[in-house]
Amino acid sequence: MTEPILEARGLTKFFPTKRGTVRAVDDIGFRMSPGDTLGLVGESGSGKTTTAQCVVGIYAPTTGDILFHGRSIGATAAKRSKELKREIRIVFQDPGSSLNPKRTIKQILATPLAVHHLASGREQLARISALLERVELPPAEYLYKHPQSIGGGEKQMVAIARALATDPSFVVLDEPTSALDVSVQAKIINLLLGLQKEMGLTYLFITHDMSLMRNVASRVAIMYLGKLSEIADTAEFFQRPLHPYTKMLLSSIPVVSDEEESLKPAKGISRGEIPSPVNIPPGCSFHSRCPSRLDVCDKIDPATVEVAPGHVVRCHLYPGPQEGSS
Secondary structure, rough: OOOEEEEEEEEEEEEEOEEEEEEEEEEEEEEOOOOOOOEOOOOOOOOHHHHHHHOOOOOOEEEEEEEEEEEOOOHHHOOOOHHHHHHHHEOOOOOOHHOOOOOOOOHHHHHHHOOOOOHHHHHOOOOOOOOHHHOOOOHHOOOOOHHOOOOHHHHHHHHHHHHHHOOEEEEEEEOOOOOHHHHHHHHHHHHHHHHHHHHOEEEEEEEEEEHHHHHHHEEEEEEEEEEEEEEEEHHHHHOOOOHHHHHHHHOOOOOOOOHHHOOOOOOOOOOOOOOOOOOOOOOOOOOOOOOOOOOHHHHOOOOOEEEEEEEEEEEEOOOOOOHHOO
């Protein structure tokens, strides 16, 4: 088995508030091999962005750890080395707010090069021009423009170029296409896939778009209220979804033909709304909405069970050895 480039072990991140403790990420674990794209999918408030922010060091975990090339980095959020910051980069959801409107694109791309002492003077200009060409933006047209003078797709290309400026090996993509028009989303995705192949990148792809993951991710992980519900290789995931929440998400994917509709799981009708992360119900956190609810679901939080090689699910419908024995 290939040694993982990144691994989360019991990763937990809680936020105290006046109303109570927000359990944003609650004891999750996953492994990523070099060159993987793990699609981390969930509705708003599921904890996927907080997971990403722990990976890049914006937050330190409350408990648990993150390992990068086998080395613990979870507790280093406030004091990560420049080497680690070069290796792990992020592309944020909204390029309009992540790019400084007062700086030119040349200045924006020069910043990581200067901070990490990678280039200066003429060499820096050459590196910036090469970065723009890599994301399909002609340097002569874009070097001296400001973000507000270009379109949303172009802004995101600049944000991608900024992330790549330090030659990273691992990139977190936090919903990189959700703020863009449909007409430019495909272009950004094709660009990201090409860059991954060209540079040998590993992606943690945060999204709520299940249909996107079929063609982008090598593995898919589903989050709900801070916990992982199911993880599997992409082909296995779409052919054999197990968790009721996964089936609900897959059944809601829009399709354009009867053949595509026949491949979707039977539509699962959930009940109610997502509970507050401050007041998560006991037992399985999905039980209040689950169409397959069992008596045990509102009492005991299910264990995570590997039902096939690489395919794990956290649901009482698939009991582990201890839970299934009496």
